[in-house]
Amino acid sequence: MDPSFTSANLIEALLLGVALAMDAMAVTLSNTLCEPDMPRVKKLAMPVAFALFQMGMPIAGYFGGTLVAPLIEAYAGIVSFAILAFVGGKMIWEAVHELREPESCSPTRLTWATIGMEAIATSIDAFVVGVSFAASGKDIVLYGGAIGVTTFLCCLAVIFIGRRLGAHFGPRATIAGGIVLLLIGLKALIS
Numbered sequence: 001m002d003p004s005f006t007s008a009n010l011i012e013a014l015l016l017g018v019a020l021a022m023d024a025m026a027v028t029l030s031n032t033l034c035e036p037d038m039p040r041v042k043k044l045a046m047p048v049a050f051a052l053f054q055m056g057m058p059i060a061g062y063f064g065g066t067l068v069a070p071l072i073e074a075y076a077g078i079v080s081f082a083i084l085a086f087v088g089g090k091m092i093w094e095a096v097h098e099l100r101e102p103e104s105c106s107p108t109r110l111t112w113a114t115i116g117m118e119a120i121a122t123s124i125d126a127f128v129v130g131v132s133f134a135a136s137g138k139d140i141v142l143y144g145g146a147i148g149v150t151t152f153l154c155c156l157a158v159i160f161i162g163r164r165l166g167a168h169f170g171p172r173a174t175i176a177g178g179i180v181l182l183l184i185g186l187k188a189l190i191s
Helices: 007-034 040-100 112-136 140-169 171-190
Strands: none
Touching (some): 007 040, 007 140, 007 171, 112 140
16 A cells, blocks of 8 residues: 555545645636526536546646746636636626526526636636645655545535526626636736
8 A cells, every 4th residue: 555645645636636626616607697497417417527627727737837837827816816706707707698688598508618718717726836845755646546536526515505596596607707707817816
């Protein structure tokens, strides 16, 4: 058995996974609020995409990040903000338009491209975490796997909550979801 694999390391990896999953959970909730009747395949695509990127970014950071870490760290907030501000702003604009003229607007639909952009935007900080793993000699298989599994399970749990809320609040939930995305983007830009 690998001496670096201890129960303390596993607990640390799971807690780190939950911490890194917070943005992905908030985005999953926003998406689910905006489209309560979302097809099951897209509902499952969100936790899968977020988990894969949350797992893959630390691994990429671990193996190649020391070369580009300063560049990624310098622009991560700006890139995350730009992506999330665009998606969130679009959601708010469409929801306000739908509230003003309900018959003329079709409901907002989450696209595959949007899911991909959100997965990238919410996992950029995990890249920097991967660089720190390399510097501290952490077991990247343990930590990367724990982060991915934790993100998947957390986002999956959020889907069930969001479905119930979205059906009840309609376009107002879309506005709230867009605001959440903008706030996450601002947090990334500030930090």
